[in-house]
Amino acid sequence: MYVDSHCHLSFPELSQKLPEIRAAMAAADVDRALCICTTLEEFERVHALALAYDNFWCSAGVHPDNEDVREPSVDDLVALAAKPRVVAIGETGLDYYRLGERSIADMEWQRQRFRVHIRAARATGLPLVIHTRSASADTLAVLREESEGHATGVFHCFTETAETARAALDLGFYISFSGILTFKTATDLRAVAAFVPLDRCLIETDSPYLAPVPYRGKVNTPAYVPFVARQLAEVKGLPVDEVAEATSRNFECLFSRTGT
Ligand SMILES: [Zn+2]
Ligand SMILES: [Zn+2]
Numbered sequence: 381m382y383v384d385s386h387c388h389l390s391f392p393e394l395s396q397k398l399p400e401i402r403a404a405m406a407a408a409d410v411d412r413a414l415c416i417c418t419t420l421e422e423f424e425r426v427h428a429l430a431l432a433y434d435n436f437w438c439s440a441g442v443h444p445d446n447e448d449v450r451e452p453s454v455d456d457l458v459a460l461a462a463k464p465r466v467v468a469i470g471e472t473g474l475d476y477y478r479l480g481e482r483s484i485a486d487m488e489w490q491r492q493r494f495r496v497h498i499r500a501a502r503a504t505g506l507p508l509v510i511h512t513r514s515a516s517a518d519t520l521a522v523l524r525e526e527s528e529g530h531a532t533g534v535f536h537c538f539t540e541t542a543e544t545a546r547a548a549l550d551l552g553f554y555i556s557f558s559g560i561l562t563f564k565t566a567t568d569l570r571a572v573a574a575f576v577p578l579d580r581c582l583i584e585t586d587s588p589y590l591a592p593v594p595y596r597g598k599v600n601t602p603a604y605v606p607f608v609a610r611q612l613a614e615v616k617g618l619p620v621d622e623v624a625e626a627t628s629r630n631f632e633c634l635f636s637r638t639g640t
Contacts, residue, residue, distance in 0.1 A: 382609055382624050383631045384413040384602035385556055386471075386509065386536045386584035389436070390425040393588040393599050402433070404603035411435055412628075413602045414635065416471050416509060418443035420450045423460055430465035437638050439468040439509055441497055444475045444490045451493065457500035467637040470509030471536060472497035474522070477514040484518070491522055498526035501533065507634050508533030510553070516544040523551065534634060537586050542572050549580055554634055556582035559592030559600065562611045573615045582634070583608045583627045 384405075388394065394401060405413070415438045417426045423440055430438035440460035442452050457469060472494050476484060501508045510533055512519040523531070534554040538545065545555055555576045560566055573581070585591075585608070587600035592607035606620075609627065613620040632639055 381409050381411040381628060382583070382605050383628045384410055384585050384605040385534065385582040385631050386416050387413050387587045387602050388418070389413070389415050389429055390422055391588055394601060401601045401603065404601060408603040408606055410602050410605055412631070412638070414439065414468065417441050418471060419446050420452055420456065427463060427466065437465050437467045437635065439470050440466050441470040441472045441509065442493060443471050444473050444493065444511060445478065452496055454496055454499045454503065457497065458503050461500065461504040461506055467506065467635040468509050468533070469497050469501040469504065469506050470533070471511045472508060473511040474515035474519045475511060475513045491518065494522050495526050498523065498531055501531050502527065506637070510535050511537070512540065516540045520544070520547050532634065534582055536584060537590070538572070539569060542575050545572050545576055549576065554580050554582050554630060556584045557608055557612055558584050558586045559590045559604065559608055561608055562593040563596065570615050573612055578616060578618070578623070578626045579630065581612065581627055582630055583612060
């Protein structure tokens with residue numbers, strides 16, 4: 381059995397096809413999924429999925445790329461986190477990929493939003509789901525400063541270097557690999573995956589995006605997470621069953637509220 385630790389089933393591409401997606405998940409031995417929240421406005425829809433199905437859970441948070449949305453306070457996030465079946469804070473973090481005309485100094489609002497999420501994670505004891513893109517040094521710096529060692533979580537859809545992976549592992553975080561791991565050009569990322577200990581690895585789809593090979597370019601769904609597991613197994617020279625079992629166990633360990 382496989383677990384998709386990060387998907388966006390509330391997005392329109394997927395929410396309208398939920399019965400088919402759930403059937404495909406069952407057929408592919410994907411027995412659980414974590415539905416990730418990206419805006420406060422979206423929370424009710426994500427939460428409804430987690431309330432409706434006993435193998436879905438959800439997070440509460442505002443994605444760093446979302447600009448014209450309600451800004452969360454620590455109290456907002458703590459209140460959402462108290463609701464049933466909310467098991468994580470995020471996704472949150474820093475993304476300097478789409479700076480455009482702006483400088484890194486102009487992104488203070490993103491760093492401030494990330495700080496708010498880390499404070500909410502500390503206040504609730506829930507793990508953080510961290511998104512970092514072209515911003516790993518600042519992501520780690522803000523995380524170290526705000527968490528003071530009192531936060532855990534996952535660096536999701538990991539595409540950074542082995543040094544960044546090492547730093548995240550040293551902070552007690554897990555590393556989650558997506559369909560990118562299967563892409564032909566992702567040689568460096570496969571080397572990073574070989575280095576991350578299996579007991580700190582998670583797998584995800586980040587669907588509807590980033591469908592793994594052989595579905596690259598198509599709409600992704602949680603039913604495709606076994607392709608990520610197979611690639612991770614190949615990289616580590618292990619049977620896929622062992623990777624499925626370990627990543628499911630890691631999911632339960634990190635998102636411990638899924639077991640209550
Ligand atoms: Zn993300
Ligand atoms: Zn995401």
